[in-house]
Each structure stands twice: as structure tokens, then as C-alpha cells.
Amino acid sequence: MNDFKKIIFLLSAVLYGLTSYAQTELHQASSEAHHAIRAEKLKVVLVKDIEAISDSVHTGHQHDPHKSSYKIVHVNFHLVSSDPSVKGNKTVIMRLIDPHGVDIYDPASGGGLFMLNGKETPYTYKYSGVFNGQSMEVDFLYNHPKHYKHGLHIIELYVDGYKIGEEHFVIK
Numbered sequence: 001m002n003d004f005k006k007i008i009f010l011l012s013a014v015l016y017g018l019t020s021y022a023q024t025e026l027h028q029a030s031s032e033a034h035h036a037i038r039a040e041k042l043k044v045v046l047v048k049d050i051e052a053i054s055d056s057v058h059t060g061h062q063h064d065p066h067k068s069s070y071k072i073v074h075v076n077f078h079l080v081s082s083d084p085s086v087k088g089n090k091t092v093i094m095r096l097i098d099p100h101g102v103d104i105y106d107p108a109s110g111g112g113l114f115m116l117n118g119k120e121t122p123y124t125y126k127y128s129g130v131f132n133g134q135s136m137e138v139d140f141l142y143n144h145p146k147h148y149k150h151g152l153h154i155i156e157l158y159v160d161g162y163k164i165g166e167e168h169f170v171i172k
Contacts, residue, residue, distance in 0.1 A: 085133065098149050
């Protein structure tokens, strides 16, 4: 009976090893396909809110020196791939990080949570569309519920949990 347990143990170890190997190969193939996807011609334009412009005429309006007059960020880029087999529905996630390292997200404005490196991470906005395997233009127009703070902001772009691009902008 003792030899039987050893045989069962060895068989289960071999099967576990084959399963782990297959999962690793599948993950690597998926990872390589996603490395072919990237964001190109990434442009960021900051826009002042129209209300903020008209409010600046009033002398009673109190100005916060830590916040800018910008409320809207427009991000435009082309999603491209060198692997034409990576076509189908794609969800592109934009993560916007303020100068203090805090994620800017508001569920009421299209934000939420996604899995990144095994943990839930906030995102600012997402876009879903059909990718033809070659190129797709993506536009994000995000109206921040508050004003952006002065300093360096970071925009990170993801598809299926893989980072495809990054851009920075500074508000003085």
C-alpha cells in the first residue's frame, strides 16, 4: 500500500508539472501577443473649463494656488500592433496619476477598478472597441470633477492588463 501512495504522488506531481508548464506557455504566448500592441502618436491636450474662465472675472472668487484652471484632459493615440492575429474586441484603460502619486478616478465619470499585477488598481477612464489587428484611433476626453493640481501628471494606458503606453504632462 505504501508503494501505491508513492506512485499516486509521483503521477500527481508529473501531472501538476505538465499543467503548470502548459499554463506558463499559454501565458507567455498571450504576453508576447500583447507586447505587439502599443500606443503610438500619443497626444495630450489640456482644456480649461468654460465655467472656470467665466468665474475668473468675479473678484470674489477665491483662487487655490495648488490647483490649476484646467479641468479637462483630451488624450488621443493610435492603438497599433505588429501582430495581425491580435484582433477583436479590446478595452483600453487610461490611468491618470496626480503629482502626489494618487490615482484620479471617479466611478460617476467612468472610472473603476481593474486587475494589475494581481491587485485591484483604480483607473480613470476606459474605452472599448473592435480592433482590426492593425490600427485603431482612440480618444479619451476626461472631465475631472475638480481642477488638476500643479505638477507632473502621469497617464498610463493598458490593454488586457498590459501596459501599452505612457505619457507625462506638467501643469505650472
